Amino acid sequence: MEVKIEDDKDMEYFPMRADRKGKVGGRPIQAILQEATGQLGLAGIENPRLEAEVLLAHVLKVSRIELFTRWDEEVPESVSREFQALLARRARREPLAYLIGAREFWSLNFLVNRDVLIPRPETEFVIEAALRYVQGAARIIDVGTGSGNIAICLAKELPKVHIYAVDISWAALVVARQNAAYHRVASRITFLQSDLVSAFAPRFSSKLIDCLVSNPPYISSAEIATLAPEISVFEPRLALDGGSDGLDCLRRLIGEGKGVLKAGGRVILEMGCGQREALVREFQDQGYEVEEIVADYAGIDRVIVARLDS
Template identity: 40%
Template sequence: MSGRWTIAPALGPATPSWDRLVLASGLPRLEARVLLEHASGRRREWLLAHGDEIADARAADAFAGLARRRRDGEPVAYLTGSREFLGRDFEVSPSVLIPRPETELLVQAVLDRALPGARVLDLGTGSGAIAISLACERADLYVVATDRSPEALAVARRNAQRLAGQALAGARLLWRAGSWWDALDAQDRFDLVASNPPYIGAGDPHLAQGDLRYEPQQALVAGGGGLDALREIVAGAPRHLRPAGWLLLEHGCDQDGALRALLAGAGFESIQTLRDVSGLPRVTLGRMPE
């Protein structure tokens, strides 16, 4: 059992307690606890209540391996295979973006504007976080989700089966493969279109930092300084939105001005930008004329 002693040679030959594993991991305590829950299959409350007891040796070995990979930089969500989004646990893998809290603002903006029975499109669904959350929150919505990546769509379908079984049974949540608007039929029309597309420019130094190093490039990077995917989505939206339909887009916090100009140029009205909890501009939306 290789990994056990690499986390803390000073611990001595005996398997340490659950608390000691966390302390000796060299990780922030919350991250270490999440990984220990995953490695042991024990709930957080159990681990807290039994923290001073000798850890199970197999769990300690598994934890040592995960802690080492985390110290090397792998995202916690890829190590555990899941990330919470709007109160639900989504399966994630290195073929999908790890859902971000900022995207919850986009989902809420859709929910605030969707009339009963609305048809909603999620372009570039990744893990399915946006589409599945909408279908779970509102049983009246009809949701279509697309992605260019077959691997991402496979993850999204599994999430849907686990989290939105009823919605699937009612055929209210449909999947389409393809690049942006090409994934749809020419006659498809929606009341709302939401997307969190790639919007980081190639060569942006953030791509070499933190979790972004491990996430799929096609989920992160867009040409034209990060604006090309947003441009393509805005340009095609008028053909697929009903009169008075909304287009809602997540974007980088320095892209709101450019996006408002794109929306105005494509004939959108009621254009506004929403800010996240840190006060940063994150979601810009516009409405087609009546």
């Protein structure tokens, strides 16, 4: 069997998706998938069939849809072994996105590894809010950029903005830079290692930022252990842990943000379940006007927008 390579724009970017020519001699795709579905199901994976298909398509370097047209084709032994190794990792609850090295966000592909949080669909509400408030040649800071998903989507959607993408984790910044280069927006994003906005005080003599966006760590330290192992064991603690009530970074951002924001500048923050009241109070105490609160698809208040009084 010869495995056809997808004409895929991601191939150059995701090095694992390179040429793969199979040799005849293994078991058919259909049988392998059936067995793998059983293995993942036993391990408690919620959508075992779908995940088995994604992983097999990944090792074969074809699209998932293509599997269905090749049902009876045999998978080479070496590919089968690679697939089994990934299945075993998934059965130990390592997230699928880390295994295939990518996750889609805002309909774009992002490289991810264990140094960064896997982008979540609810974070797209941060992008939507920013698009409602930011116009023209604005300066935006994305604090805790992780994979760079927020900064990169905003750079693509708002061609005149300049974005400062900061993270305290150097390893996360390496991933964010790669993603920015892939999406061809690196020239409009300045990457900085910084504890929140602390690196900006010596850089700017005046307050120049129009909008501060952030999906900071906002889970309480105690809650982390109660989350699924995909999160609690595999995602970076630094990306999750918001201290005793989850609000450590959020509170600091509201206060320290004033040091970089223009008068009338906005803060757009992702938040966790039940954090709305405390954040509204914090914004008001710090001299902001809360303009909007956006609920996510589950009806949970997820994004808060506030304007610094002029």
